[in-house]
Amino acid sequence: MQSWNAVQYGKFTEQRMRPGLDLLGRIPTTDPEVVVDLGCGTGSLTQVLHERWPQARVVGIDASTEMLSSVPNTPGITWHQAEIERWQPDEPVDVIYSNAALHWVDDHGRLFPRLLGYIKLSGCLAVQMPDNWDQPSHTIPERLLESPVWPDAARAAFRRHPVAAITDYRRWLGEATSLDLWRTTYVQTLTGVDPVLEWVRGSVLGPVASAMNEAERSSFEATLAEQYRVAYPPEEDGATLFPFSRLFIVAIK
Numbered sequence: 001m002q003s004w005n006a007v008q009y010g011k012f013t014e015q016r017m018r019p020g021l022d023l024l025g026r027i028p029t030t031d032p033e034v035v036v037d038l039g040c041g042t043g044s045l046t047q048v049l050h051e052r053w054p055q056a057r058v059v060g061i062d063a064s065t066e067m068l069s070s071v072p073n074t075p076g077i078t079w080h081q082a083e084i085e086r087w088q089p090d091e092p093v094d095v096i097y098s099n100a101a102l103h104w105v106d107d108h109g110r111l112f113p114r115l116l117g118y119i120k121l122s123g124c125l126a127v128q129m130p131d132n133w134d135q136p137s138h139t140i141p142e143r144l145l146e147s148p149v150w151p152d153a154a155r156a157a158f159r160r161h162p163v164a165a166i167t168d169y170r171r172w173l174g175e176a177t178s179l180d181l182w183r184t185t186y187v188q189t190l191t192g193v194d195p196v197l198e199w200v201r202g203s204v205l206g207p208v209a210s211a212m213n214e215a216e217r218s219s220f221e222a223t224l225a226e227q228y229r230v231a232y233p234p235e236e237d238g239a240t241l242f243p244f245s246r247l248f249i250v251a252i253k
Protein backbone atom coordinates (compact mmCIF):
# COMPACT_ATOMS: atom_id res chain seq x y z
CA MET A 1 0.00 0.00 0.00
CA GLN A 2 1.25 3.48 -0.81
CA SER A 3 2.35 5.75 1.98
CA TRP A 4 0.22 8.87 2.47
CA ASN A 5 1.33 12.35 3.37
CA ALA A 6 -1.39 14.20 5.26
CA VAL A 7 0.30 17.59 4.80
CA GLN A 8 0.71 17.22 1.01
CA TYR A 9 -2.85 15.88 0.65
CA GLY A 10 -4.20 18.75 2.75
CA LYS A 11 -2.79 21.43 0.42
CA PHE A 12 -5.96 21.40 -1.69
CA THR A 13 -8.51 20.84 1.06
CA GLU A 14 -11.27 22.90 -0.53
CA GLN A 15 -11.04 21.24 -3.96
CA ARG A 16 -10.68 17.76 -2.48
CA MET A 17 -13.61 18.18 -0.04
CA ARG A 18 -16.15 19.61 -2.46
CA PRO A 19 -16.97 16.34 -4.31
CA GLY A 20 -17.28 14.61 -0.94
CA LEU A 21 -19.85 17.20 0.15
CA ASP A 22 -21.67 16.89 -3.19
CA LEU A 23 -21.81 13.12 -2.66
CA LEU A 24 -23.15 13.53 0.87
CA GLY A 25 -25.86 15.84 -0.44
CA ARG A 26 -27.25 12.99 -2.59
CA ILE A 27 -27.62 10.46 0.26
CA PRO A 28 -31.32 10.26 1.18
CA THR A 29 -30.87 8.32 4.46
CA THR A 30 -32.48 10.22 7.34
CA ASP A 31 -31.87 8.40 10.64
CA PRO A 32 -29.01 5.92 10.39
CA GLU A 33 -27.66 3.97 13.37
CA VAL A 34 -24.26 3.06 11.87
CA VAL A 35 -22.34 5.07 9.29
CA VAL A 36 -18.94 3.97 7.94
CA ASP A 37 -16.46 6.21 6.16
CA LEU A 38 -14.18 3.89 4.13
CA GLY A 39 -10.76 5.38 3.42
CA CYS A 40 -11.50 8.26 5.80
CA GLY A 41 -8.00 9.80 5.58
CA THR A 42 -7.58 12.62 8.09
CA GLY A 43 -11.29 12.47 8.93
CA SER A 44 -12.48 15.90 7.69
CA LEU A 45 -15.44 14.36 5.89
CA THR A 46 -16.05 11.80 8.66
CA GLN A 47 -16.57 14.81 10.90
CA VAL A 48 -19.15 16.17 8.43
CA LEU A 49 -20.94 12.78 8.42
CA HIS A 50 -21.11 12.99 12.22
CA GLU A 51 -22.51 16.55 12.03
CA ARG A 52 -25.22 15.43 9.59
CA TRP A 53 -26.20 12.39 11.68
CA PRO A 54 -25.19 13.24 15.30
CA GLN A 55 -27.22 10.31 16.72
CA ALA A 56 -25.42 7.73 14.57
CA ARG A 57 -22.36 5.70 15.46
CA VAL A 58 -19.83 6.92 12.89
CA VAL A 59 -16.77 4.80 12.14
CA GLY A 60 -13.76 5.97 10.11
CA ILE A 61 -11.67 3.22 8.49
CA ASP A 62 -8.27 3.76 6.91
CA ALA A 63 -5.09 1.76 6.42
CA SER A 64 -2.67 4.66 6.82
CA THR A 65 -1.09 5.33 10.23
CA GLU A 66 0.03 8.72 8.94
CA MET A 67 -3.49 9.81 7.90
CA LEU A 68 -5.14 8.39 11.05
CA SER A 69 -2.67 10.29 13.24
CA SER A 70 -4.37 13.55 12.14
CA VAL A 71 -8.04 12.62 12.76
CA PRO A 72 -10.12 14.77 15.14
CA ASN A 73 -10.92 13.50 18.62
CA THR A 74 -14.70 13.74 18.34
CA PRO A 75 -17.07 11.87 20.68
CA GLY A 76 -19.41 9.77 18.53
CA ILE A 77 -16.72 8.87 15.99
CA THR A 78 -14.45 5.84 16.32
CA TRP A 79 -11.44 5.16 14.12
CA HIS A 80 -10.11 1.80 12.95
CA GLN A 81 -6.99 0.97 11.05
CA ALA A 82 -7.84 -1.62 8.40
CA GLU A 83 -7.37 -2.38 4.74
CA ILE A 84 -10.57 -2.03 2.75
CA GLU A 85 -9.78 -5.30 0.94
CA ARG A 86 -10.07 -7.20 4.24
CA TRP A 87 -12.48 -4.99 6.22
CA GLN A 88 -15.94 -6.22 7.12
CA PRO A 89 -18.38 -4.75 9.66
CA ASP A 90 -19.47 -6.59 12.83
CA GLU A 91 -23.11 -5.85 11.99
CA PRO A 92 -25.08 -4.62 8.94
CA VAL A 93 -24.65 -0.86 8.51
CA ASP A 94 -26.98 1.89 7.28
CA VAL A 95 -24.51 3.93 5.24
CA ILE A 96 -21.14 3.14 3.69
CA TYR A 97 -19.63 6.38 2.42
CA SER A 98 -16.32 6.51 0.56
CA ASN A 99 -14.77 9.64 -0.92
CA ALA A 100 -11.70 9.40 -3.16
CA ALA A 101 -10.49 6.08 -1.76
CA LEU A 102 -11.89 3.05 -3.63
CA HIS A 103 -9.82 3.76 -6.75
CA TRP A 104 -6.85 2.61 -4.64
CA VAL A 105 -8.48 -0.82 -4.27
CA ASP A 106 -8.42 -3.44 -7.04
CA ASP A 107 -11.13 -5.71 -8.42
CA HIS A 108 -14.22 -3.53 -8.23
CA GLY A 109 -16.27 -6.40 -9.66
CA ARG A 110 -15.91 -8.16 -6.30
CA LEU A 111 -15.54 -5.11 -4.06
CA PHE A 112 -18.76 -3.25 -4.92
CA PRO A 113 -21.23 -6.18 -4.50
CA ARG A 114 -19.39 -7.12 -1.26
CA LEU A 115 -19.82 -3.59 0.16
CA LEU A 116 -23.49 -3.48 -0.84
CA GLY A 117 -23.88 -6.84 0.93
CA TYR A 118 -22.89 -5.20 4.27
CA ILE A 119 -25.72 -2.67 4.06
CA LYS A 120 -29.16 -2.95 5.70
CA LEU A 121 -32.30 -2.95 3.55
CA SER A 122 -33.00 0.67 2.49
CA GLY A 123 -29.44 1.63 3.47
CA CYS A 124 -27.01 3.38 1.15
CA LEU A 125 -23.62 2.82 -0.47
CA ALA A 126 -22.24 6.20 -1.61
CA VAL A 127 -18.93 6.42 -3.48
CA GLN A 128 -16.93 9.09 -5.29
CA MET A 129 -13.76 8.28 -7.24
CA PRO A 130 -11.54 10.39 -9.49
CA ASP A 131 -12.04 9.34 -13.12
CA ASN A 132 -9.54 11.32 -15.15
CA TRP A 133 -6.87 8.83 -16.15
CA ASP A 134 -7.22 9.98 -19.77
CA GLN A 135 -6.22 13.56 -18.86
CA PRO A 136 -2.70 15.08 -19.15
CA SER A 137 -2.32 15.04 -15.34
CA HIS A 138 -2.12 11.24 -15.65
CA THR A 139 -1.15 10.53 -19.27
CA ILE A 140 2.00 12.71 -19.07
CA PRO A 141 3.60 10.83 -16.12
CA GLU A 142 2.42 7.52 -17.57
CA ARG A 143 4.15 8.28 -20.90
CA LEU A 144 7.30 9.61 -19.22
CA LEU A 145 7.57 6.43 -17.15
CA GLU A 146 7.78 4.34 -20.34
CA SER A 147 11.40 5.47 -20.64
CA PRO A 148 13.92 2.91 -19.30
CA VAL A 149 15.82 5.71 -17.52
CA TRP A 150 13.37 5.45 -14.62
CA PRO A 151 13.52 2.50 -12.22
CA ASP A 152 11.18 -0.45 -12.90
CA ALA A 153 9.82 -0.05 -9.38
CA ALA A 154 8.67 3.51 -10.19
CA ARG A 155 6.98 2.30 -13.39
CA ALA A 156 5.23 -0.48 -11.45
CA ALA A 157 4.12 1.98 -8.75
CA PHE A 158 2.13 4.16 -11.16
CA ARG A 159 -1.55 3.38 -10.72
CA ARG A 160 -3.23 2.87 -14.12
CA HIS A 161 -6.93 3.40 -14.75
CA PRO A 162 -8.45 1.44 -11.85
CA VAL A 163 -11.96 2.86 -12.35
CA ALA A 164 -14.24 0.74 -14.57
CA ALA A 165 -16.90 1.80 -17.07
CA ILE A 166 -20.03 3.29 -15.55
CA THR A 167 -22.09 0.41 -17.03
CA ASP A 168 -19.98 -2.11 -15.08
CA TYR A 169 -20.94 -0.50 -11.76
CA ARG A 170 -24.60 -0.70 -12.77
CA ARG A 171 -24.17 -4.44 -13.40
CA TRP A 172 -22.14 -5.08 -10.22
CA LEU A 173 -24.72 -3.23 -8.10
CA GLY A 174 -27.70 -5.04 -9.63
CA GLU A 175 -28.96 -5.89 -6.12
CA ALA A 176 -29.69 -2.18 -5.46
CA THR A 177 -33.31 -1.03 -5.57
CA SER A 178 -32.23 2.38 -6.84
CA LEU A 179 -28.99 3.49 -8.39
CA ASP A 180 -27.81 7.03 -9.14
CA LEU A 181 -24.67 7.17 -11.30
CA TRP A 182 -23.14 10.39 -12.56
CA ARG A 183 -19.91 12.04 -13.59
CA THR A 184 -18.94 15.66 -12.87
CA THR A 185 -15.98 17.60 -14.22
CA TYR A 186 -14.84 20.20 -11.69
CA VAL A 187 -12.93 23.01 -13.38
CA GLN A 188 -10.56 23.67 -10.51
CA THR A 189 -8.77 27.01 -10.33
CA LEU A 190 -5.34 26.44 -8.81
CA THR A 191 -2.80 29.07 -7.85
CA GLY A 192 0.94 29.07 -7.14
CA VAL A 193 3.91 27.67 -9.04
CA ASP A 194 3.40 24.36 -10.88
CA PRO A 195 0.12 23.63 -9.07
CA VAL A 196 -0.76 20.51 -11.10
CA LEU A 197 2.55 18.94 -10.09
CA GLU A 198 1.79 19.95 -6.51
CA TRP A 199 -1.64 18.28 -6.83
CA VAL A 200 -0.37 14.94 -8.16
CA ARG A 201 2.37 14.88 -5.49
CA GLY A 202 -0.50 14.32 -3.05
CA SER A 203 -1.97 11.46 -5.09
CA VAL A 204 -0.71 9.35 -8.03
CA LEU A 205 2.86 10.64 -7.88
CA GLY A 206 3.32 9.62 -4.23
CA PRO A 207 4.15 5.93 -4.82
CA VAL A 208 6.16 6.72 -7.97
CA ALA A 209 8.33 9.26 -6.15
CA SER A 210 8.85 6.83 -3.24
CA ALA A 211 10.36 4.34 -5.71
CA MET A 212 12.98 6.85 -6.95
CA ASN A 213 16.14 8.21 -5.37
CA GLU A 214 16.48 11.94 -4.74
CA ALA A 215 18.23 12.71 -8.07
CA GLU A 216 15.73 10.66 -10.10
CA ARG A 217 12.80 12.26 -8.33
CA SER A 218 14.01 15.78 -8.91
CA SER A 219 14.78 15.14 -12.60
CA PHE A 220 11.43 13.38 -13.15
CA GLU A 221 9.49 16.18 -11.45
CA ALA A 222 11.34 18.86 -13.46
CA THR A 223 10.35 17.20 -16.76
CA LEU A 224 6.82 16.67 -15.52
CA ALA A 225 6.47 20.31 -14.45
CA GLU A 226 7.67 21.49 -17.86
CA GLN A 227 5.11 19.35 -19.69
CA TYR A 228 2.29 20.29 -17.30
CA ARG A 229 3.01 23.98 -18.00
CA VAL A 230 2.26 23.28 -21.69
CA ALA A 231 -0.83 21.14 -21.01
CA TYR A 232 -2.19 23.52 -18.34
CA PRO A 233 -0.86 26.97 -19.30
CA PRO A 234 -1.35 29.66 -16.63
CA GLU A 235 -4.05 32.29 -17.34
CA GLU A 236 -3.13 35.98 -17.57
CA ASP A 237 -3.77 36.42 -13.85
CA GLY A 238 -1.46 33.48 -13.04
CA ALA A 239 -4.26 31.02 -12.16
CA THR A 240 -4.17 27.49 -13.63
CA LEU A 241 -7.41 25.80 -14.68
CA PHE A 242 -7.28 22.08 -13.89
CA PRO A 243 -10.41 20.20 -15.06
CA PHE A 244 -10.93 17.05 -12.99
CA SER A 245 -13.61 14.40 -13.65
CA ARG A 246 -15.11 12.32 -10.90
CA LEU A 247 -17.50 9.36 -10.89
CA PHE A 248 -20.32 9.23 -8.33
CA ILE A 249 -22.34 6.20 -7.26
CA VAL A 250 -25.28 6.25 -4.84
CA ALA A 251 -26.88 2.82 -4.45
CA ILE A 252 -29.90 2.23 -2.22
CA LYS A 253 -30.37 -1.38 -1.16
Ligand SMILES: C[S@@+](CC[C@H](N)C(=O)[O-])C[C@H]1O[C@@H](n2cnc3c(N)ncnc32)[C@H](O)[C@@H]1O
Pocket: 001, 004, 016, 020, 038, 039, 040, 041, 042, 043, 044, 045, 061, 062, 063, 064, 067, 082, 083, 084, 085, 098, 099, 100, 101, 104, 105
Ligand atom coordinates in the same frame (compact mmCIF):
# COMPACT_ATOMS: atom_id res chain seq x y z
C1 LIG B 1 -7.33 10.49 -1.31
S1 LIG B 1 -7.42 10.02 0.35
C2 LIG B 1 -9.12 10.41 0.74
C3 LIG B 1 -9.34 10.62 2.19
C4 LIG B 1 -10.76 11.07 2.58
N1 LIG B 1 -11.77 10.11 2.19
C5 LIG B 1 -11.07 12.42 1.98
O1 LIG B 1 -11.86 12.48 1.04
O2 LIG B 1 -10.49 13.40 2.45
C6 LIG B 1 -7.47 8.26 0.18
C7 LIG B 1 -7.44 7.53 1.50
O3 LIG B 1 -7.71 6.16 1.24
C8 LIG B 1 -6.87 5.38 2.07
N2 LIG B 1 -6.67 4.08 1.42
C9 LIG B 1 -6.18 3.85 0.19
N3 LIG B 1 -6.16 2.54 -0.07
C10 LIG B 1 -6.67 1.93 1.03
C11 LIG B 1 -6.93 0.58 1.37
N4 LIG B 1 -6.66 -0.40 0.52
N5 LIG B 1 -7.46 0.31 2.59
C12 LIG B 1 -7.74 1.32 3.45
N6 LIG B 1 -7.51 2.62 3.19
C13 LIG B 1 -6.99 2.92 1.99
C14 LIG B 1 -5.57 6.16 2.17
O4 LIG B 1 -4.83 5.80 3.30
C15 LIG B 1 -6.09 7.60 2.20
O5 LIG B 1 -6.26 8.05 3.51
